[in-house]
Amino acid sequence: xxxxxxxxxxxxxxxxxxxxxxxxxxxxxxxxxxxxxxxxxxxxxxxxxxxxxxxxxxxxxxxxxxxxxxxxxxxxxxxxxxxxxxxxxxxxxxxxxxxxxxxxxxxxxxxxxxxxxxxxxxxxxxxxxxxxxxxxxxxxxxxxxxxxxxxxxxxxxxxxxxxxxxxxxxxxxxxxxxxxxxxxxxxxxxxxxxxxxxxxxxxxxxxxxxxxxxxxxxxxxxxxxxxxxxxxxxxxxxxxxxxxxxxxxxxxxxxxxxxxxxxxxxxxxxxxxxxxxxxxxxxxxxxxxxxxxxxxxxxxxxxxxxxxxxxxxxxxxxxxxxxxxxxxxxxxxxxxxxxxxxxxxxxxxxxxxxxxxxxxxxxxxxxxxxxxxxxxxxxxxxxxxxxxxxxxxxxxxxxxxxxxxxxxxxxxxxxxxxxxxxxxxxxxxxxxxxxxxxxxxxxxxxxxxxx
Numbered sequence: 001x002x003x004x005x006x007x008x009x010x011x012x013x014x015x016x017x018x019x020x021x022x023x024x025x026x027x028x029x030x031x032x033x034x035x036x037x038x039x040x041x042x043x044x045x046x047x048x049x050x051x052x053x054x055x056x057x058x059x060x061x062x063x064x065x066x067x068x069x070x071x072x073x074x075x076x077x078x079x080x081x082x083x084x085x086x087x088x089x090x091x092x093x094x095x096x097x098x099x100x101x102x103x104x105x106x107x108x109x110x111x112x113x114x115x116x117x118x119x120x121x122x123x124x125x126x127x128x129x130x131x132x133x134x135x136x137x138x139x140x141x142x143x144x145x146x147x148x149x150x151x152x153x154x155x156x157x158x159x160x161x162x163x164x165x166x167x168x169x170x171x172x173x174x175x176x177x178x179x180x181x182x183x184x185x186x187x188x189x190x191x192x193x194x195x196x197x198x199x200x201x202x203x204x205x206x207x208x209x210x211x212x213x214x215x216x217x218x219x220x221x222x223x224x225x226x227x228x229x230x231x232x233x234x235x236x237x238x239x240x241x242x243x244x245x246x247x248x249x250x251x252x253x254x255x256x257x258x259x260x261x262x263x264x265x266x267x268x269x270x271x272x273x274x275x276x277x278x279x280x281x282x283x284x285x286x287x288x289x290x291x292x293x294x295x296x297x298x299x300x301x302x303x304x305x306x307x308x309x310x311x312x313x314x315x316x317x318x319x320x321x322x323x324x325x326x327x328x329x330x331x332x333x334x335x336x337x338x339x340x341x342x343x344x345x346x347x348x349x350x351x352x353x354x355x356x357x358x359x360x361x362x363x364x365x366x367x368x369x370x371x372x373x374x375x376x377x378x379x380x381x382x383x384x385x386x387x388x389x390x391x392x393x394x395x396x397x398x399x400x401x402x403x404x405x406x407x408x409x410x411x412x413x414x415x416x417x418x419x420x421x422x423x424x425x426x427x428x429x430x431x432x433x434x435x436x437x438x439x440x441x442x443x444x445x446x447x448x449x450x451x
Contacts, residue, residue: 007039018113022122029105030129033098036105049101056094076400081148088144095137102130155396156264161285163196167442168405170194170394171276171287173246173269174295174344174359186243186272187292188344188359191280193442199408202441203363205356205418206279208243209426214278220256221245221271222278229275242279245271264393279419281435282442289391292345296337298390305365306334313346315339353420364414417441 007024011017025036034049067074077083106126111119174188191204212228215221225231230240237248246268249256257267265287273284290298299305309330316325328335328343335343344359394402419434420426 012110012113015113015115018110019115019118019122022109022111022114022118023125025105025109026122026126026129029102029126030133033101036108037101041104041108045101045104049097052094052097072400072404074400075403076397079147079151079396079399079403081152081396084144084148084151088141088148091137091141091144095134095141098134098137099130102126102134151396151399154390154392155399156393158263158393158395160395160398160401164283164285166196168194168196168286168402169280169282169284171273171284172363173272173287173289175289175291186246186289188356189242189272189276190356190360190363191276191282191284193282194405194409195444196405198412198444199405200412200415200444201409202415202417203360204280204438204441205360205416205420206242206276207352207356207420207424207426208241209352210242210279210419210429211240211427212429213242213245213275214431215274216277216283219271219274219278221249221253221274224253228278242275243272245275264391279431279434280438281431282438286394287392288394291391292341295344296341299335299337299340299366302366304334304336305340305362306332307340307343307361307365308332309343313343315342315346353418356418356420357416360414360416360418368410415441 006017007021010021021040025040028035028039032050033053034046034051037043037046037049039046063074078087106123109122109126111123114122170192172188172190172192173186175186187208189206189208191206193202193204194200212225212231214228215225221229225234229235229242229245233240235244235248236252237244248268249271250266250268253271254260254267257265257270260267260270263270269287269289273287276282277284309328309332311330313328314324314326315328316323328339328346333339340362344355344362346355346358417437419429419437423437424430424434
């Protein structure tokens with residue numbers, strides 16, 4: 001007599017035997033889906049379940065091994081639209097398979113033959129496992145769908161670009177479309193220069209009152225403003241500030257950048273890129289535009305952000321300080337999105353340069369808070385907020401690489417270079433001096449040869 005016989009051909013007259021058999025079948029269905037059917041039911045269905053289980057285990061082990069060896073490859077794979085579509089379908093199929101196997105296992109248990117006192121326990125255990133296992137697979141399918149939609153909606157489909165002089169330079173724009181404003185304009189401007197190997201980042205803060213502003217060679221704006229934007233108070237909008245370039249091009253000169261939309265950008269953004277290249281002397285490969293009006297959603301989706309506030313700051317209010325609705329007090333505070341937004345925006349009681357410094361503090365805090373666990377547990381909220389908040393031309397194909405690089409950046413202190421007084425006079429900037437400062441900041445020191 002084989003060991004399978006008591007499972008397949010039990011003594012149905014013994015409630016004790018049927019109860020033990022019921023617990024065993026439910027446990028086997030959890031540990032190795034399909035085994036209950038092989039031992040006690042439809043062997044064809046059981047073999048299908050076992051093969052499916054082994055394939056899943058093999059895939060999981062392979063992914064884990066590859067991740068330990070080369071995490072960029074795994075992250076890069078699972079940030080591609082096709083891979084996420086396949087993952088969504090596979091997880092949905094596994095959820096259906098586990099539901100079918102669990103229901104069939106309950107049929108094989110034959111609860112009416114078990115002890116009355118054990119029936120509810122066996123059934124409840126099977127249902128809990130069904131919800132836990134199949135529910136997890138179904139939720140994973142939902143997350144994969146959310147990720148696919150979010151990534152396709154945010155990131156570009158363009159080909160990747162190599163680093164320049166070993167670095168990736170990314171223009172960060174904080175767009176402010178607040179009440180009383182016509183459209184959106186970038187109120188916060190910086191360039192994040194990242195070493196392509198080490199992840200060491202340099203954040204270069206650029207004040208909006210630089211005057212004049214040069215453009216990079218070959219820029220269509222350079223032909224219009226050869227002496228720089230704002231030279232002799234020359235521009236086509238009311239105020240000739242750096243961030244006015246965006247507004248002017250969007251409203252009056254969009255034809256200067258006919259391919260901007262195809263490149264997942266806008267004419268105003270491309271003009272700002274040319275301007276910040278002229279200011280810093282760096283070639284900027286990518287941009288990221290964050291809508292500050294929706295920024296609060298992103299912070300809330302991450303569960304808030306912790307900031308060490310150095311001075312009392314007003315929430316709300318106009319340029320004269322009227323209409324202040326609250327205050328941000330000094331000290332370490334865990335801020336929600338609304339408070340963090342005003343920490344970055346408030347300048348009524350301080351200068352524009354103080355605000356720039358606070359934005360750099362907030363950027364650093366957010367960077368450190370973007371860890372895999374936090375993103376994984378709050379992914380749907382982050383994805384939803386990201387689609388409303390972020391616009392970029394970073395290719396989706398480079399996400400794996402940039403995630404890996406970002407993890408290196410998180411472990412290192414971000415160096416800050418602020419092009420503000422007293423070092424730089426915004427009303428009479430020396431761009432040779434600025435280019436030299438930027439070059440020194442982004443050029444890693446060479447090792448001194450030993451004698």
